[in-house]
Amino acid sequence: MPATLSNSTKTYSLNNGAVIPAIGLGTWRATNEGDAQRAVAAAIVAGYRHIDAAWAYGNEKEVGVGIKEGLAATGLERKDIFVTTKLWGTFHHDPEAALDISLERLGLDYVDQYMMHWPVALNPNGKGAETGFPVLPSGKRDILLDWSFVKSYENLQKTVVSGKAKAIGVSNFSIKNLKTLLAAETTKIKPICNQVEAHPYLPQPKLLAYCKSEDILITAYSPLGSIDSPLLQDETVVAIAKKNGVSVAQVLISWALWRGTAVLPKSVSAARIASNLQVFELSNEDGEALNQISVTKGSQRLISPDWSPVVIFEDED
Numbered sequence: 001m002p003a004t005l006s007n008s009t010k011t012y013s014l015n016n017g018a019v020i021p022a023i024g025l026g027t028w029r030a031t032n033e034g035d036a037q038r039a040v041a042a043a044i045v046a047g048y049r050h051i052d053a054a055w056a057y058g059n060e061k062e063v064g065v066g067i068k069e070g071l072a073a074t075g076l077e078r079k080d081i082f083v084t085t086k087l088w089g090t091f092h093h094d095p096e097a098a099l100d101i102s103l104e105r106l107g108l109d110y111v112d113q114y115m116m117h118w119p120v121a122l123n124p125n126g127k128g129a130e131t132g133f134p135v136l137p138s139g140k141r142d143i144l145l146d147w148s149f150v151k152s153y154e155n156l157q158k159t160v161v162s163g164k165a166k167a168i169g170v171s172n173f174s175i176k177n178l179k180t181l182l183a184a185e186t187t188k189i190k191p192i193c194n195q196v197e198a199h200p201y202l203p204q205p206k207l208l209a210y211c212k213s214e215d216i217l218i219t220a221y222s223p224l225g226s227i228d229s230p231l232l233q234d235e236t237v238v239a240i241a242k243k244n245g246v247s248v249a250q251v252l253i254s255w256a257l258w259r260g261t262a263v264l265p266k267s268v269s270a271a272r273i274a275s276n277l278q279v280f281e282l283s284n285e286d287g288e289a290l291n292q293i294s295v296t297k298g299s300q301r302l303i304s305p306d307w308s309p310v311v312i313f314e315d316e317d
């Protein structure tokens with residue numbers, strides 16, 4: 001019997017009392033002209049109420065126009081959708097100024113979540129800083145090695161005080177870095193989310209359990225395995241999709257919900273955007289079978305920018 005699919009309306013309550021829709025539209029690499037705008041508008045019309053953006057994606061302006069179009073087409077209001085954007089490393093010294101730039105591009109007067117994209121500060125005066133990727137003469141990334149993400153987060157909190165961010169979050173934080181952040185005297189506002197890579201090849205159960213214990217929601221990025229994904233051909237995932245009469249993407253997205261994470265599938269295709277919101281109730285047996293893949297095969301990180309000599313992920317499962 002095929003599983004029953006329906007548009008997800010699942011939400012999570014956050015540690016600041018706000019609510020976040022479980023499925024958000026990813027916008028990384030939606031950079032062909034018009035793609036991000038069309039995708040975001042189509043997503044809102046399809047029923048998405050959560051959009052994930054970032055300064056680094058270079059498309060906040062289009063995302064903003066897409067939001068406006070989506071709201072106009074549905075009759076929804078700004079307050080009905082949850083918008084995240086992210087602080088890039090070249091702005092860690094001044095998140096308030098960085099958020100002003102993002103808000104201007106998005107055409108919004110607040111975001112629901114402003115998130116530290118990576119726990120790494122980059123030289124704002126380095127060669128090529130305007131691209132977001134300053135480099136040293138050696139060609140390596142120009143990282144501010146004497147700067148701490150704790151200081152960046154202290155500054156990030158000011159965006160909540162000003163009301164321009166309703167909440168703040170972090171991304172790509174390991175358990176070790178979260179412990180450092182939460183123990184710091186200057187940390188007064190808990191992050192609502194930790195957005196990290198999560199899919200059956202990298203389920204990160206220890207990080208998931210730690211974040212649950214701290215009431216920090218894990219938001220799963222690259223849930224389909226990003227571009228050229230090996231997950232879409234994985235025999236276990238494909239078999240579960242066939243058995244339930246659904247797509248492989250729907251299995252991966254439904255699994256993310258089954259394990260209690262928010263999830264950010266990206267697509268620029270209107271048909272895929274609509275089908276990625278259609279989820280089903282995964283059985284515990286199928287969920288456990290998906291959990292087992294990385295136990296059998298070993299885990300595999302698919303997104304791993306070079307931040308050396310900074311170590312980002314030291315407590316991998």
Ligand SMILES: NC(=O)C1=CN([C@@H]2O[C@H](COP(=O)(O)OP(=O)(O)OC[C@H]3O[C@@H](n4cnc5c(N)ncnc54)[C@H](OP(=O)(O)O)[C@@H]3O)[C@@H](O)[C@H]2O)C=CC1
Nearest residue numbers: 026027028052171221222223224225226249265266267268
């Ligand atoms: N905080 C961080 O550091 C990071 C955050 N992110 C966030 O997470 C989002 C999602 O991650 P991302 O890396 O983009 O990758 P995803 O895992 O969402 O995969 C996107 C890829 O899958 C394709 N795709 C989408 N739907 C389907 C489908 N139903 N069937 C088959 N293929 C499909 C897309 O192609 P097409 O568009 O042509 O449909 C695209 O090539 C990002 O867009 C971004 O918002 C991602 C990486 C890092």
Ligand SMILES: O=C1Nc2ccccc2C1=O
Nearest residue numbers: 028054056117118305306
């Ligand atoms: O989402 C992201 N896409 C990226 C590409 C290169 C480096 C960092 C990132 C992200 O954080």
